[in-house]
Amino acid sequence: xxxxxxxxxxxxxxxxxxxxxxxxxxxxxxxxxxxxxxxxxxxxxxxxxxxxxxxxxxxxxxxxxxxxxxxxxxxxxxxxxxxxxxxxxxxxxxxxxxxxxxxxxxxxxxxxxxxxxxxxxxxxxxxxxxxxxxxxxxx
Amino acid sequence: xxxxxxxxxxxxxxxxxxxxxxxxxxxxxxxxxxxxxxxxxxxxxxxxxxxxxxxxxxxxxxxxxxxxxxxxxxxxxxxxxxxxxxxxxxxxxxxxxxxxxxxxxxxxxxxxxxxxxxxxxxxxxxxxxxxxxxxxxxxxxxxxxxxxxxxxxxxxxxxxxxxxxxxxxxxxxxxxxxxxxxxxxxxxxxxxxxxxxxxxxxxxxxxxxxxxxxxxxxxxxxxxxxxxxxxxxxxxxxxxxxxxxxxxxxxxxxxxxxxxxxxxxxxxxxxxxxxxxxxxxxxxxxxxxxxxxxxxxxxxxxxxxxxxxxxxxxxxxxxxxxxxxxxxxxxxxxxxxxxxxxxxxxxxxxxxxxxxxxxxxxxxxxxxxxxxxxxxxxxxxxxxx
Numbered sequence: 001x002x003x004x005x006x007x008x009x010x011x012x013x014x015x016x017x018x019x020x021x022x023x024x025x026x027x028x029x030x031x032x033x034x035x036x037x038x039x040x041x042x043x044x045x046x047x048x049x050x051x052x053x054x055x056x057x058x059x060x061x062x063x064x065x066x067x068x069x070x071x072x073x074x075x076x077x078x079x080x081x082x083x084x085x086x087x088x089x090x091x092x093x094x095x096x097x098x099x100x101x102x103x104x105x106x107x108x109x110x111x112x113x114x115x116x117x118x119x120x121x122x123x124x125x126x127x128x129x130x131x132x133x134x135x136x137x138x139x
Numbered sequence: 140x141x142x143x144x145x146x147x148x149x150x151x152x153x154x155x156x157x158x159x160x161x162x163x164x165x166x167x168x169x170x171x172x173x174x175x176x177x178x179x180x181x182x183x184x185x186x187x188x189x190x191x192x193x194x195x196x197x198x199x200x201x202x203x204x205x206x207x208x209x210x211x212x213x214x215x216x217x218x219x220x221x222x223x224x225x226x227x228x229x230x231x232x233x234x235x236x237x238x239x240x241x242x243x244x245x246x247x248x249x250x251x252x253x254x255x256x257x258x259x260x261x262x263x264x265x266x267x268x269x270x271x272x273x274x275x276x277x278x279x280x281x282x283x284x285x286x287x288x289x290x291x292x293x294x295x296x297x298x299x300x301x302x303x304x305x306x307x308x309x310x311x312x313x314x315x316x317x318x319x320x321x322x323x324x325x326x327x328x329x330x331x332x333x334x335x336x337x338x339x340x341x342x343x344x345x346x347x348x349x350x351x352x353x354x355x356x357x358x359x360x361x362x363x364x365x366x367x368x369x370x371x372x373x374x375x376x377x378x379x380x381x382x383x384x385x386x387x388x389x390x391x392x393x394x395x396x397x398x399x400x401x402x403x404x405x406x407x408x409x410x411x412x413x414x415x416x417x418x419x420x421x422x423x424x425x426x427x428x429x430x431x432x433x434x435x436x437x438x439x440x441x442x443x444x445x446x447x448x449x450x451x452x453x454x455x456x457x458x459x460x461x462x463x464x465x466x467x468x469x470x471x472x473x474x475x476x477x478x479x480x481x482x483x484x485x486x487x488x489x490x491x492x493x494x495x496x497x498x499x500x501x502x503x504x505x506x507x508x509x510x511x512x513x514x515x516x517x518x519x520x521x522x523x524x
């Protein structure tokens with residue numbers, strides 16, 4: 001099972017079509033809607049999270065693109081503002097993958113390749129120097 | 140061989156003083172032995188950079204035309220005291236704003252002012268004969284105020300218990316996120332660099348002791364609230380205490396690098412305060428305390444899950460174990476993490492060392508001897524039927 005966040009941009013002639021229904025029925029995907037700006041007859045935008053088998057997510061995205069919808073795959077990553085960080089280390093206790101750790105000089109280091117984007121560090125950081133970055137990739 | 144404050148200050152003024160951070164003094168002891176190290180070191184600098192909730196600042200805004208006796212005051216929507224004279228106030232660091240109380244508060248106002256930003260002052264009054272104005276609105280920065288000084292009733296804990304949670308739910312505390320079933324341990328200290336831990340009976344720390352406070356020169360002003368003596372005993376019979384100090388310093392001379400707002404989930408706003416204290420090496424007894432290492436310094440595990448007056452103690456742990464990243468607790472290995480910044484504490488101890496070497500910071504004997512430790516009495520509540 002995988003979870004992927006998508007931004008769907010609908011042309012005005014497609015906003016009345018029940019495309020998300022097909023994601024559930026035809027591709028066995030579960031979806032959560034985070035944001036919706038959809039009015040029949042006007043351009044629309046949906047930000048959704050789809051959960052399902054990797055191959056089904058790929059097929060679902062292909063279906064959306066073939067239907068004329070522009071699909072952005074939103075990839076989340078953790079953004080750490082090193083300049084503003086006070087290097088307390090409070091985030092290291094909640095980080096399950098060891099991506100955030102204190103080095104031998106008691107300075108915080110962040111290894112992006114180990115990060116699983118669980119987001120626990122965001123609440124744990126007292127200085128609020130860790131946030132989520134949404135990069136997107138056009139499909 | 141003993142040293143006096145006067146001798147050390149003469150050495151500072153002539154540029155001959157030997158100053159080392161507590162960590163450097165420990166290294167020197169390992170390399171050359173305690174006796175040789177003692178002979179070579181005049182001053183040891185100690186520092187800490189941690190969350191110190193009992194902090195805040197006094198401000199005088201200046202009078203208005205017509206005058207106002209401010210009785211309700213907000214600074215960037217954070218309520219400040221209307222209980223002082225006309226245009227004086229005290230802003231507490233943990234006071235939440237009316238519009239976003241858990242994420243913006245007094246600490247942020249102080250940090251914004253230190254960054255050179257203007258803040259919105261809004262004051263109301265009922266109007267009196269001599270102070271007829273009923274409302275005042277202004278955008279002001281630190282430079283516009285007559286006085287702005289930090290006064291923190293309780294800072295610089297000597298020893299603070301490490302926190303864990305034996306309950307079955309994750310809890311969010313001022314000691315950070317604590318996972319259930321003792322899933323982690325958080326602690327807050329700079330350990331062998333921590334000022335009050337290195338002068339455990341506060342022989343050199345008293346009223347008037349000059350300190351590094353938030354980037355400026357400040358002073359110890361009084362016994363800290365809840366300053367408590369002899370909390371625990373080491374195996375070798377040495378007591379360790381929960382001493383604290385009240386401190387004062389000119390906010391206008393402080394730096395946003397060393398005073399930082401903090402936000403804790405489900406707790407609210409707090410403030411990081413950077414404090415450095417130089418300790419004169421008066422005699423060998425004091426030196427032995429100054430060079431105690433993290434594996435000779437201990438604290439307790441405390442269970443934060445109950446919310447009761449006496450939080451359950453789950454045993455003793457050395458700062459070396461806490462610093463290692465994992466400890467043994469009730470038979471299992473548990474990850475540890477600090478809440479205070481050793482990185483910043485080291486920077487402060489270094490800065491203070493440089494200031495003393497360059498004759499920009501002299502040391503002084505406390506101007507009045509008082510017992511820096513006090514009582515820790517609970518509040519007895521009235522029985523409500």
